Amino acid sequence: MQVHTVFGSITDYTKGSIELVSGEARHYVFSNIFDVAAKSKPYERVVVAKNMEYVQEVMRAEGVSPWFACGHDEFALCMDGEVTVDFIKMKNPPSTAKNGAVLAGENPEGQRMGHVKLKRGHQVLLGAGNAYRFSAARIGVLMQQTVLGDLSVQKWREICFT
Amino acid sequence: MSAALTQVVATEPSNRNGYRSFKLGKFELSRDEYFVTVHWPAKGARRSHQMPADAFLRACMRDVAWNFFYGWVNFDHVIGTRNHYGNVDFYAGTFNGTLKAAGVDYVEQFDANLIMATFKAILRDWVNEGFDPFAAPVETGTAFGPKQGENIEAIERTRIATKLMPGLPGDSPLRDDMPVNRAFADVPQDEPEIHEEPGFKGQLHAFSLFKYLSRSDVTWNPSVTAVCKASLACPTTEEFILPVFHGNDRVEWFIQLSDEIVWDVGDKNTGAPRSRVTMKAGDVAAMPADIRHQGYSTKRSMLYVWENVTPGLPQRYESGELSPYPVDF
Numbered sequence: 001m002q003v004h005t006v007f008g009s010i011t012d013y014t015k016g017s018i019e020l021v022s023g024e025a026r027h028y029v030f031s032n033i034f035d036v037a038a039k040s041k042p043y044e045r046v047v048v049a050k051n052m053e054y055v056q057e058v059m060r061a062e063g064v065s066p067w068f069a070c071g072h073d074e075f076a077l078c079m080d081g082e083v084t085v086d087f088i089k090m091k092n093p094p095s096t097a098k099n100g101a102v103l104a105g106e107n108p109e110g111q112r113m114g115h116v117k118l119k120r121g122h123q124v125l126l127g128a129g130n131a132y133r134f135s136a137a138r139i140g141v142l143m144q145q146t147v148l149g150d151l152s153v154q155k156w157r158e159i160c161f162t
Numbered sequence: 163m164s165a166a167l168t169q170v171v172a173t174e175p176s177n178r179n180g181y182r183s184f185k186l187g188k189f190e191l192s193r194d195e196y197f198v199t200v201h202w203p204a205k206g207a208r209r210s211h212q213m214p215a216d217a218f219l220r221a222c223m224r225d226v227a228w229n230f231f232y233g234w235v236n237f238d239h240v241i242g243t244r245n246h247y248g249n250v251d252f253y254a255g256t257f258n259g260t261l262k263a264a265g266v267d268y269v270e271q272f273d274a275n276l277i278m279a280t281f282k283a284i285l286r287d288w289v290n291e292g293f294d295p296f297a298a299p300v301e302t303g304t305a306f307g308p309k310q311g312e313n314i315e316a317i318e319r320t321r322i323a324t325k326l327m328p329g330l331p332g333d334s335p336l337r338d339d340m341p342v343n344r345a346f347a348d349v350p351q352d353e354p355e356i357h358e359e360p361g362f363k364g365q366l367h368a369f370s371l372f373k374y375l376s377r378s379d380v381t382w383n384p385s386v387t388a389v390c391k392a393s394l395a396c397p398t399t400e401e402f403i404l405p406v407f408h409g410n411d412r413v414e415w416f417i418q419l420s421d422e423i424v425w426d427v428g429d430k431n432t433g434a435p436r437s438r439v440t441m442k443a444g445d446v447a448a449m450p451a452d453i454r455h456q457g458y459s460t461k462r463s464m465l466y467v468w469e470n471v472t473p474g475l476p477q478r479y480e481s482g483e484l485s486p487y488p489v490d491f
Contacts, residue, residue, distance in 0.1 A: 006443050006461075007443055019440075023437065028447045028450070032444045035444070051468065054470055073390055075388040075390065079419075113358065113362040116356050117354060122353070122370050122371065
């Protein structure tokens, strides 16, 4: 029998559902990352999951992002498309006490470390103190495991079942 | 653990079917060709409950491999364990609304080492050759029949401990030497391209999570693949039924990476149904801290389980300091 594994994409996804017996749909904070990315601005960091200060952010990868940096490790998972990540070893990295990603300016000071090319299903480590920048020739989708920060965008009513 | 091993109470093998019976406090556990039977005292009488042997072994296997996990591991609607992190409750009917109201439930707390040693002894004795409690039903032999050999290799698996990310030096390994599961034969196996500038060799890291998951040889057994402080990514591959109804002592999140899982969600304390949640590729949903859940996956699927291991969370949810719902909107 032919195997067919279903991965969603920004142009082809089907959202699931909640059949309630009691309680409220909003308690499940149910959204879909492709749906969120389809309605987001490029590289807007939209929170789709939040566990106290920890978050999962979805980004619509389109064109070139600003340079970001973070005082702690983060991880990005490419869920759709192809995305290149450039890295710079920052001369003046964000404080390790600072939670979440910050903008690192147009030309972060430091040495170029190299780049990583991601396709769907690839996960990259965004190491603490390294500036990183995404670029995507066609629209892709990233999911980032990080901590709630200044750039995190929360718009739960727009993205979730209520 | 060695002291606990000597405290495991077991009978000699049955002359009829070859299996040992076990005692855990006032609980008595036995199995025959088809069923596991649990007895306990309540209201001055000896109560009993039966489960199919395969379902019991799959549930017990997860409880052992997950070290009693976060909160409640309901083997079914009657028996299960509650993790107090150092001590563990084994209960019958305590988290079943009807049995609890009737007063025929029973719970007893054990040192975690003793209950772990007892469960491991049960698995060693009750898992027959050819049956792998971690495997999807179509990928393993039968759990039924009289005692026939053992499958120690299959039951000695544990959750993979990852410090930061698989594949880093000194961290958990990738799965390049494992075969691609039949249900993920179409999943691309290419790895990310890593281009490092001179002087930065080994300082960039990436891997194919989907390739890694496509080579998992177990179901419903999360492996840590990313650690951000106390935030753990624990993706897993799922087929058939989650062998337990997991009762949450904290909020956890599910992100459906591929295919589809349907979740039955019930009240954590009574088991009363609350909802059915259908998750398709790309869907994100919270499992609140006041529910239990069990999943169904027809096509083997990839599920990203996301956990928060901040110390003290069970107490903070139990006391009402934290809402069982992660976001108020």
